[in-house]
Amino acid sequence: MNSQREFPEWGKLYQEKDVESMPWFNPNLDADLDQALTKLNIHTGTVLDLGTGPGTQAMVLAERGFKVTASDLSDAAVSVAQGKAKEKGLDICFLQDDILNSHLADEFDFVFDRGCFHVLPPAERQHYLRVVYSLIKPKGYFFLKCFSSLEERESGPYRFTPEEITEIFSDRLQVLSVEQTVYQGTLNPPPPALFCIMQK
Numbered sequence: 001m002n003s004q005r006e007f008p009e010w011g012k013l014y015q016e017k018d019v020e021s022m023p024w025f026n027p028n029l030d031a032d033l034d035q036a037l038t039k040l041n042i043h044t045g046t047v048l049d050l051g052t053g054p055g056t057q058a059m060v061l062a063e064r065g066f067k068v069t070a071s072d073l074s075d076a077a078v079s080v081a082q083g084k085a086k087e088k089g090l091d092i093c094f095l096q097d098d099i100l101n102s103h104l105a106d107e108f109d110f111v112f113d114r115g116c117f118h119v120l121p122p123a124e125r126q127h128y129l130r131v132v133y134s135l136i137k138p139k140g141y142f143f144l145k146c147f148s149s150l151e152e153r154e155s156g157p158y159r160f161t162p163e164e165i166t167e168i169f170s171d172r173l174q175v176l177s178v179e180q181t182v183y184q185g186t187l188n189p190p191p192p193a194l195f196c197i198m199q200k
């Protein structure tokens, strides 16, 4: 499950392809995040959309009144998303930032990672956790969507069991729930995924 996986050159990908064609493109708020925010009664606050890519999640969260910062490794992704947000008249702080060499300094009420963690090298997971932990306010939340070990397609991101997620993250965060779901995007059928709710 953890043998090395291959990923596109993120910078190049966003220069060459329309974001609408990317497997993870979802113009709506991720349904699992939407449900979690309702369940936890979270309607305002500061958010980091980590690995924002097309920026759709950042945009919907900003439309809902959250104060959003959105970061991605890819300059091209950030500039495309920034352009779209501007067209919509949304005030989002877009930043180019590598989460494994991050210059982010704020603490957020919640951090959302929809598809970044599962493309990072396994050896960097604890480093990633340390950085993400530092970006969450005390008692703040971390929402994570990643591929599930139930996904059978050969290529694509790393996959996880609920037990693996708990093992990786519970050193620093309280893992409140890890549920089997799907990753809504352009793939049919949508890949099996995990949606995880954690608290600092």
Ligand SMILES: C[S@@+](CC[C@H](N)C(=O)[O-])C[C@H]1O[C@@H](n2cnc3c(N)ncnc32)[C@H](O)[C@@H]1O
Pocket (backbone or CB within 6 Å): 010, 011, 024, 025, 026, 050, 051, 052, 053, 054, 055, 056, 057, 071, 072, 073, 074, 077, 097, 098, 099, 100, 113, 114, 115, 116, 119
């Ligand atoms: C599967 S895409 C998901 C994009 C977006 N979250 C969404 O739901 O549409 C993964 C994103 O993570 C970004 N990424 C990959 N490695 C990263 C890193 N080290 N730091 C920050 N972003 C990274 C990629 O550029 C890509 O946009």
